[in-house]
Amino acid sequence: MTLAFYFRDRGLLLLWLPVYFTLSHAALGQPVGAGDIAFQSTVAGHYEVRFDSQPKPIVINQIQSWVMSVRTGDGLCVKGAEITVVGGMPEHNHGFPTAPLVRPGANDCEYLVEGLRFHMSGRWEMSFNIKAGAKTDTLMVSLDL
Amino acid sequence: MSNSDRLMALIAVGILLSAGYFLLDDPSDQPWTPDEEKTLESLWIGNLSQPPIDSSNAVATNINAAKLGHKLFFDPRLSVNGLVSCAICHQPSRHFSDGMAKGFAIGEAQRNTPSIVGTAYSPWFYWDGRKDSLWAQALAPLEHEDEHGGNRMAYIHFISGDEVYRPMYQELFGDLPDISDPVRFPANAAPGDNPEWNKAWQAMAAADQESITRAFTNLGKSIAAYEMLLVPQPSRFDHYVETELINDASTQESLFSPNEKMGLRLFIGKAGCINCHNGPLLTNNEFHNTGLVNSAGEIPDKGRVEGERLVRADPFNCAGRYSDSAVNDCAELRFMRSGVDLIGAMRTPSLRNLEGTAPYMHKGQMKQLSEVLDHYNRAPEAMIGHNEAEPLGLNDLELRQLEDFLNTLNGPVLTPIL
Structure with missing residues (x-):
């Protein structure tokens, strides 16, 4: 029974x-914890993304930038991608307190995610839209702070 | 008795035992779990680091600037009638607030005077965040007709002619402008609502306007250097957390009553206060619409949606010509967002020292903490925009326990010797 x-x-x-x-x-x-967002794969598997957050581990109430390294599955740099990020806390029905932007970084693989801030502890959901040439893919990141 | 009936009986007994456990056991006796202990530590004042560097103010941490700012803060001669200093509304004995629903100097202010203790940690100032630095905030009341009521030209005449202030200023910022020509530099002049002063200001050469405004901003930067030093000191709550961190259970028990401990449990748990009132200052310094009723006879306050527009246009913002920042340093301003959810949103205040900072909320609508807690428990519809908060469903005892806990957050203020 x-x-x-x-x-x-x-x-x-x-x-x-x-x-x-x-x-x-x-x-x-x-979800991943505040110190463990380093490696992620996109939904369709086109790209593999590494993050390096500053500060590390991620803290609340402090504006911050992350370096985002984007490569194909076989390890090649994804150059010139257009990347946008949106996110928020579904549990509290609100988005980011800031309007973060992603721009090219120090080399062909790297992008800089600027203007991130998390103003509450709890689950944050982030969605990175990555468009490079004809391929568009999405990276979903769940973050527990 | 069938197997299913036996199972049902067992479940019934289990439920009764569980109910008995919850009814008889006093939750205030429960030790804190490791996760709860981590949460308590996140609120501990021992985790309050130095205020963030204000790159827009080159003298933010200069002790001589703080000395000048200290004098300016308490000097009523910095006003149109010689009676109003910053300390009229930001009174040290009231944790640098004024005890009134709305500030009152030359006239009545639009909103409640917030405490400025610990505000150096906030990226935004005023209830609506319409200023993005302490120095830019400090300048606004000096020229507001209901506050100090003066004008920048008159202030620079005063500083230039004062034997104490002039050398203090010049040591920090170099020579004051030569304002000896009364045609180029009238007694009173400033851009703004006063038609006579505005007319005089518009008649001045652009370079003269620039030198006067720059000197005026240096006064604000000095006041900010003083305000940077106003930080809260440990409260009974902080001592309580320390006993938790060193496993000193017997001292801990003597520090909090059972109701205070239960209030703390509610604060970090069921009541969800910690969502916005987080970190050692118990604020996230963000903007939230929590459905507050406005003052009678006033149209609803637009809050952050208006503050966002004003700070973007402010000539004294971080990206402006009077800022000491490189534009790329102004991350808060560059990545500031707008949105309809900011309609009616106000900045989260710190919950430290509530005993000395009543009445509460942006219009001083609530005299008692119990009114504030009742408001959040009900979470009524917002008059304008949307109330983010949800009803909490707390009973009367729980509300009293929360209030008891909030009263453990009172402590002294560090007032620097300068």
Whole structure:
């Protein structure tokens, strides 16, 4: 007899649904901590991205810049990409407190993400849109601060 | 009894035991978990570093500038009637606030006078963040008709003619402009709402306007250097956190009552206060619409959406010609955002020293902390924009416990000897 079957008969299953969905959601999410955003792959797998945050680990309430290194799967620099970033805290239904921008960095692989600030602890969701030539891909980063 | 009935009975017993556990056990006796301890430490004043460097003010950390600023801050001669100093509204005995709903000097201000203790840590100033440095903020009241009511030309005449101020100024900033020609430099002149002073200002040569304005901004930068030194000192809460960090349970127990400890639990947990009131100053210095009712008879305050427009246009902002920053240093201004969610949004205040800084909120609408807590517990619809906050569902006891905890955040202010 499964738990769901047992409680369905007694009309109590509804009481368990919030618990079930909370646990499921936690299991599905793969957030990274404040000191662990170094390596990420884009959704479609076109690019591999490394971050170097300043300061490290990431702190709240301080405007900051990250260096973002973008390469193809076989390790070649992705030069001249147009990158935008949006993000926020879904739990609190608000976006970034700033308007961060991404611009070319010190070499062909590197980009500078400027103007990032996180003003609350908790889960932040960030979406980097990376367009290089004909290929566009998205990098989703979940960050727990 | 069938297997399913036995299982049901077991579950029922489990539920009753759990209920008994929660009812009988006093949660205030629970030790803090490692995660909670980390959270407490994040609020500890021991984690308050030096204020961030203000690149727009070359004398921000200059002790001689602080000495000059200290004198200017308390000098009522820096006003149109010789009666108003900065300290009229920012009174040291009230944690540098004034105890009134709205500030009052020559006339009544539009908003509540915030404490300036610890404000050097904020990237934004005023409730709506319409200034982006302490020095730019300090200049505005000097020329506001309801505050000091004076004008920059008169202030530079005063500094030039004062035997104490003139050498202090010149040691820091070099020679004052030669203002001996009364045709080029009238007694009163400033851009702004006063038609007579504005007319005199517009008649001045551009280079003379520039030299007077630059000298005027140096006064603001000196006042800012003094204000940089006003920081809160440890409260009972901070001592409590220290006992947690060194595992001194017996001293810890004597520092907080059970209600204060429960209030702290609510603050960092169920009540969610820590979302915005975070860090050692218990503020994120960001802008939030929390559905506050405006003063009776006034149109709703636009808040940050207006402050964002004003700071962008401010000639004294970080990217302006009177700033000592390279433009690329002005990250807060460069990456400032706008948006409809900033309508009616106000800057989060610090929660340190609430005992001495009533009444509360941007119009001083609330005299008691209990009113503030009741407001956040209800989270009413905003008059303008959208209230970010959600109702908290706290009972009366929990609200009292939160208030008890907030009162553990009172402590002295470091007033520097200069």
